[in-house]
Amino acid sequence: MPSHRPAVTAAALAATVCLLATACGGSSSDGKASGRSTEAAAGASTSGYPVTLDNCGREVTFEEPPGRVVVMNGASVAEVSTLLALGLGDRIVANQQTYGMSEVPGRAAAIKKLPTGDVTLNDAYDIPREAMLGLRPDLVLSTTSYGFDEKNGFATRDQLEDVGANSYVSPQGCDQDTSQMTVADSYQLLRDMGKVFDASDKAEQVIAASERSIAAVAEKVQGEKKPNVMVLFSNMTMGGNDFSSVVAKGIYNDILAKAGGSNAFENASETSFADLSKEKVAATDVDALVVIGYNDPDPAAYAKKLLKEFPQWPAARNNAYVTLSDSMYLGPSNDLAVRRIAEMLHPDAV
Numbered sequence: 001m002p003s004h005r006p007a008v009t010a011a012a013l014a015a016t017v018c019l020l021a022t023a024c025g026g027s028s029s030d031g032k033a034s035g036r037s038t039e040a041a042a043g044a045s046t047s048g049y050p051v052t053l054d055n056c057g058r059e060v061t062f063e064e065p066p067g068r069v070v071v072m073n074g075a076s077v078a079e080v081s082t083l084l085a086l087g088l089g090d091r092i093v094a095n096q097q098t099y100g101m102s103e104v105p106g107r108a109a110a111i112k113k114l115p116t117g118d119v120t121l122n123d124a125y126d127i128p129r130e131a132m133l134g135l136r137p138d139l140v141l142s143t144t145s146y147g148f149d150e151k152n153g154f155a156t157r158d159q160l161e162d163v164g165a166n167s168y169v170s171p172q173g174c175d176q177d178t179s180q181m182t183v184a185d186s187y188q189l190l191r192d193m194g195k196v197f198d199a200s201d202k203a204e205q206v207i208a209a210s211e212r213s214i215a216a217v218a219e220k221v222q223g224e225k226k227p228n229v230m231v232l233f234s235n236m237t238m239g240g241n242d243f244s245s246v247v248a249k250g251i252y253n254d255i256l257a258k259a260g261g262s263n264a265f266e267n268a269s270e271t272s273f274a275d276l277s278k279e280k281v282a283a284t285d286v287d288a289l290v291v292i293g294y295n296d297p298d299p300a301a302y303a304k305k306l307l308k309e310f311p312q313w314p315a316a317r318n319n320a321y322v323t324l325s326d327s328m329y330l331g332p333s334n335d336l337a338v339r340r341i342a343e344m345l346h347p348d349a350v
Helices: 010-017 078-085 107-113 129-134 157-162 183-196 200-221 251-258 278-282 299-309 314-318 334-345
Strands: 051-055 058-062 069-071 092-095 139-142 166-169 228-233 243-247 273-276 288-292 321-324
Touching: 051 166, 051 183, 058 166, 069 078, 078 092, 078 107, 078 183, 129 157, 157 166, 183 200, 183 251, 200 251, 200 334, 228 251, 243 278, 251 334, 273 278, 288 299, 288 314, 288 334, 299 314, 299 321, 321 334
Parallel strands: 069 092, 069 139, 139 166, 228 288, 288 321
Antiparallel strands: 051 058, 228 243, 243 273
16 A cells, blocks of 8 residues: 555555465465356356356356456455456446556546545445445455455455355465465456456457567567566555565565566565565665655656666666556566566567
8 A cells, every 4th residue: 555545554465465476475376375267067068057156265156247347456456457358337436546557558447437435434445334235246356365354344255145245266375375466366366357257259359469568578588698687566554674675585576587587585584575675675786776656646756756866776877767566566467577677678679
């Protein structure tokens, strides 16, 4: 949660940012642990209904495409962007996801136009239980299982089921730890929503276009030296040190690798984010910056400030930085981040 939003405690801030499609700790690889969903084998057709997904070890069955979808915040735009990419914006009755910017032309404006349900959010900046039930959803989407935790004041998955609403936790979000997330999880989210809404053909088109774009970039940067890249959020504080929003693990590293780079701070933490001192940052050779803007109107100003603060970095000498937003997260647009980063790291190759 960025600093220009209403003030929150450090604990609440960290808890919310742990939902940013890179959360806080361990590995999950099978369907139940990771939130990856598969159609039930018994009686399920590849098209038509019913469609059953195994989501976090919970069978979720859809008799028809959902028509009243609620998208929880989760400090993400993965779910709302995926629905928009599939042409399903008209199914959303309440959306709480927004970054205020996007690499996809028109997406930020499209998200801004979506209904919010006129809900008063709770202290976790999301939809409290009674308000959720009052929206009469038939599907609720959450980036991680945090959005269905009763102790946070949210409606549980059982409570939603009792009123006829299905629920879905996005890939790698079951245990609120998305440190192992990759671009493949973005494709899984697209495929799952394609099945749920009978839009599998469109989902596969979006995935195929992304795969082609990434493959083309990866081919051009193959064999190039991999610069050390610092990935961090602009003007965001999550810990006690000067640099507490530095990425260590998660989908970001997969995007960097596909763009021909490596994370300069990958080994600085076992979890998704590293909480680093200024001295540690100063002592690391940083060849380039990727600054992620989360509702920050000027992330480039933050990047330039860092380059001025650490003139010893190769990044400072070469003015090597790029600012990104939603394409660096779980969602349908990771190919745009791969291309933008590759163009910055390897301008002569891409």
